[in-house]
Amino acid sequence: MTATMITDIGLLVTNDPTLGAGQLGELRDAAILIEDGRVAWVGAAAGSDAVGGASAPAAGAEATGSAAAPPQVLSAGGDCVIPGFVDSHTHLVFGGDRSAEFEARMAGQAYEAGGIRSTVEATRQATDAALRARLRGFIDELLAQGTTTVEVKSGYGLSVPDEERLVRLAAEVTDEVTFLGAHVVPAEYRGRADAYVDLVTGPMLAACAPHARWIDVFCETEAFSVEQARRVLTAGIAAGLLARVHANQLGPGDGVRLAVELSAASVDHCTFLSDDDVAALAESDTVATLLPGVEFSTRQPYPDARRLLDAGVTVALASDCNPGSSFTSSMPFCIALAVSEMGMTAAEAVWSATAGGAAALRRTDVGSLRVGARADLVQLAAPSYNYLAYRPGVPLVRRVWKDGELVRQPLP
Structure with a gap:
């Protein structure tokens, strides 16, 4: 499976307070690396001054020590990304x-x-x-x-x-x-x-x-x-x-x-x-x-x-x-x-x-975006998760990844 780096995340919800701020473990100007259907790395986007981890690696090999080829890179365009x-x-x-x-x-x-x-x-x-x-x-x-x-x-x-x-x-x-x-x-x-x-x-x-x-x-x-x-x-x-x-x-x-x-x-x-x-x-x-x-x-x-x-x-x-x-x-x-x-x-x-x-459901592999969790992510067409309540009824889901596979993306 090709590795994927999602970068330019305006606000990333990890649900891991050790990774970021508050109950949601929030990271700003963040990136996340997906390999083999799992989260392989979470941290600050390349060039970012964000707190919460080293700058984003340029390739899967640098993130995991594997001989993987450089990952596909997708930009979240400043959107908020949350767990599925x-x-x-x-x-x-x-x-x-x-x-x-x-x-x-x-x-x-x-x-x-x-x-x-x-x-x-x-x-x-x-x-x-x-x-x-x-x-x-x-x-x-x-x-x-x-x-x-x-x-x-x-x-x-x-x-x-x-x-x-x-x-x-x-x-x-x-x-x-x-x-x-x-x-x-x-x-x-x-x-x-x-x-x-x-x-x-x-x-x-x-x-x-x-x-x-x-x-x-x-x-x-x-x-x-x-x-x-x-x-x-x-x-x-x-x-x-x-x-x-x-x-x-x-x-x-x-x-x-x-x-x-x-x-x-x-x-x-x-x-x-x-x-x-x-x-x-x-x-x-x-x-x-x-x-x-x-x-x-x-x-x-x-x-x-x-x-x-x-x-x-x-x-x-x-x-x-x-x-x-x-x-x-x-x-x-x-x-x-x-x-x-x-x-x-x-x-x-x-x-x-x-x-x-x-x-x-007594599951530890879903519901968060810490390293090792299933790569189930939702990119919102919004700068913050607050919009889910602020704009009720509006279709805010832009992209969805399930087990690292992009299963929903915007229409051309």
Whole structure:
């Protein structure tokens, strides 16, 4: 693979405070060298007086000691470069359409989790080819908006064969696959939730675990109780999966403390939190993943990110892209909402959408631009990451690199 030197970076966000200023490890007048899909060097651009490292090397051999040929040189033209977004919560494999449900909510109808069942019916009827084509379309859409790492959940099959095919299809596009058989109780098990949990923790888990890295459960009054959620998560952990939890979206509950008890990597939504919930998160390694697209699309109260951050909780931002409650794949949009509605600064929101998402996935190779990290970068058509909140809705992603390969660039 040809080495690439990106120079003339007006502002580089590394997410490594040892490399630059503040939480984001910011470097001005910077450059970055990519070799073999990884970050090989980070520092000041040639001729720059910037603090943060030696001047940019002229060739890959000088940076790494290898016999590599001089790198291809690309100018960022003074733009801001940030790590690729890490979207740690999506539901991208589904059939059907729920735009009428969205329209009804905008007219005043309250959001209810039961709408998931309509997507289940449409997904079961869809062919593998149709689901695969739609999924790959979403992945292209994510890349175009700067998302280079994405988690994908099942949860719209809710039968053994359908859940198995959803995680299998998801595994074609990402290593971060989550088995969410415990999304809601399907219609055929209405009134028999415990029997459905038996299915999820038995034959369904056995069929899905080979394709997944994660186990998840929707721990809410309208979905699964904390006792049922514990059964699902402990069975998944016993099968070798890592835990994550949907909780405290629709109202207060014990889901957050269950996630902490079981050392889940993240607990997602966190809209209704008690002081005890916040304290438990602050004393744990469990990330609070906030999904502002949901509140935008359902007109529910936004989570209080400021409260969590001030308590020392690690916060991630994710899109929760799904057909019912948050049909957006735009992490820049979620950043803008987090700043305008959730009390976050632009720096905190960018960190949460990159390094925070990586923490929610227990990844150290993405979400930052330190030496050895995957070369997943986004060049913004702006001098600062602040523009992601300052100019909401404007397409600011100019170039995207994924594993060192340029996967999006401006049209001629």
